[in-house]
Amino acid sequence: MISEYQQQLRERFVAAPLMPAPAPWRPLPGPYSSISVGGLFGVGFASHPVSGDDLLMVVSSQGRGLLDASTGAKIARDRDPDRELCEPSGADLSCPGLGPLADVQVRIAGLFGGGLHSTTEDGWTLDVVAPEWPNHRVLLSTDGGLHSGPPGGTWWHILHSNYSELRAVGFSPSGRTLVIATSSDVTLMTRPDHGQ
Secondary structure: OOOHHHHHHHHHHHHOOEOOOOOOOEEOOHHHOEEEOOOEEEEEEEEOOOOOOEEEEEEEOOEEEEEEOOOOOEEEEEOOOOHHHHOOEOOOOEEEOOHHHOOOEEEOEEOOEOOOEOEOOOOOEEEEEEEEOOEEEEEEEOOOOOOOOOOOOOEEEEEEEOOOOEEEEEEOOOOOEEEEEEOOEEEEEEOOOOOO
């Protein structure tokens, strides 16, 4: 049996409408706002070795891909890899990188475990709740994950995963990108550097 407080939280989350993330967050333009990836195992962030830009590695039953996290553009793709390259392994659940990350092991969060950053240095927080399990809702907030007040003030219900299994949610280490990965797609949102 759940407590009265837990019941109130559940009702708040169920009633919260789906809404876009607030400024300065913005979805990627055009066809990259949601990227289809069948059989997705997980995702992991890394920095481009030259520019320092956020890169997102995606691993699935179909291979490995490397995306520019600010545009969604494919940088590298391995469509027919050894299956072991696509299944995160070792104590850090990593996979070998590709393209500009060919000499790097990338930590992957998703089906096999692991995790991404749930907060940024300047106070953004991502939470996953399941008031109607097994469907998950992704909440973005500026109140440290308290979700106080009505939605749209200091917290936003930005994704309702009622169509696919949620795999991973989190921020890049830079805090400029957030990713929501399900078993069938990847949603990326970006923002300018903190000082801009």
